[in-house]
Amino acid sequence: MAALKKQTAAGFSLFLYNLAHLASEKKVRKKQWKELKSDEKQSRRNYKRIYERKGEEMLGGGSFLAQDKVLPGTYINFVNAGAASPVIGIRGTAAVPMILNWGPVNEVFEVTAEEFQKNSRDIFGYSYGDPAMMPVRELFRNMTKGIFCRINGGEKASNNYSTARYSGILGNSLMTVISKHVDNENQYDVKTLLFGKEMDKQTVISAADLKDNEYVTFKADAALSETAGTSLTGGTNGTDVTEQDYTGFLEKMESRSFQILCCPAPGEQVKELFAAFTKRMREENGIKFQTVMHQYSQADYEGIISVENQTEEDPGGLIYWTAGAEAACAVNETIENKVYNGEYTVKTEYTQAQLSEGITAGKLLFHKVGDEVRVLRDINTLTSYTAEKGNDFSSNQTIRVLDQIGNDIAAIFNNRYLGKIPNDEAGRVSLWNDIVTYVKQMAGRRAIEAVKSDDIQVEKGQTKRSVVVNFPVEPINSMSQLYMTVVVQ
DSSP, X not given: OHHHHHHHHHHHHHHHHHHHHHHHHHHHHHHHHHHHHHHHHHHHHHHHHXXXXXXXXXXEEEOOSSSOOOSOEEEOOOOOOOOOOOOOOOOOEEEEEEOOSSSOTTOEEEEEHHHHHHHHHHHHSSOTTSGGGHHHHHHTTTOSEEEEXXXXXXOOOBOSSEEESSOSGGGGGEEEEEEEETTEEEEEEEEEEETTEEEEEEEESSGGGOOOOSSEEEOTTOOOOOEEEEEOBOOXXXXXXXXXXXXXXXXXXXXXXXXXXXXXXXXXXXXXXXXXXXXXXHHTXXXXXXXXXXXXXXXXXXXXXXXXXXXXXXTTTHXXXXXXXXXXXXXXXXXXXXXXXXXSOBOOOOOHHHHHHHHHTTOBOEEEXXXXXXXXXXXXXXXXXXXXXXXXXXXXXXXHHHHXXXXXXXXXXXXXXXXXXXXXXXXXXXXXXXXXXXXXXXXXXXXXXXXXXXXXXXXXXXXXXXXXXXXXXOBOOOOOOOOOOOOOO
């Protein structure tokens, strides 16, 4: 019993001690907290005093262009980490002037492959699978984006109630259907049909209330009356497409970016016009692309591709598929031996001798391999070789590589250096680094043989504003010929 009392007393004493200790600790912490708050207030006062005092010496700060500051302080620049600006450009775009049955005249519009598949009727007036869309489908067998321009005019179809929004024979497939509204005899339901399919419906009291739609403009003074269907008539495509129309198209293309220009015109004068435009843009303006046309091997130029074969449906129909395939062809690839997967019936009645002669003459030919039609050689029309341009320049794969380099380096310089970076040693080193990075990317894609960094030279030009760049490039071509000797022992 005595032991228990002694233990209890000891425990109570320990409890009182801990309680006192906690109270003391609490006082200490409270004091520390007050001191901390006091220090914080003092710091704030000091901060405020430093940055609000006027007429007194202040510490320096801000950003810097050069290490030439006088005041003590901290100077900080915030910049992005140097990203690899040189990026190989994306291919897949072709520009085409077209004679169409619908749409605005002499207006440039761009269409992606996805847009064509989903919205063909809205863009061209025909569904994706309509026979009238065959040339466009041929283009989009391979290319990802088309730059189009309708160059033909014509007359607009019309009836007593409306006029087609655009000229062309498609307008003759439009119809106006008018009926009494089921719930109100004073109102009319006015429908616009295309190929018998309802494209628009409005309920109005009079023609003045009708709003124009994507297909027709309404005549506000027309007297509405019930009709089972009144067709629009008189729409024409126009047959007066001239060289001047193609000239207007080419002028619009000077500010556009594409890999392939397509010339669908059969006339020699227009072909000559396209060839001259291509040469001028490549050599005087530095804009690199190739032009595809039908049977114009006499161009004798690396920028012109001449498709020789005809088709049963359209003599020059293959230019559309070829233009799309060349535009979409990767910089490290070729369309040589590529299977034709289009809809035209290709004429391939050539002997081996004729095929050889055609290649020598700079003609891009399709030939029959079993049941398939394939591209024989991916070549352009260059046949007059010189010391500056040997037979390698007749290969479209070589031209693709060189054009890609030319366009990409120009884009790097124009976007990052032109008017922005000083033409001093540091600026030229920066340009050299970007070019080296780009060349390594091209070599990594197996488009060119590897280039030693030391072989790339970026030097000051003859004026303070000019920069001279020199480096060797050896384009890689796909395997085309096999020479093998078998030794029998």
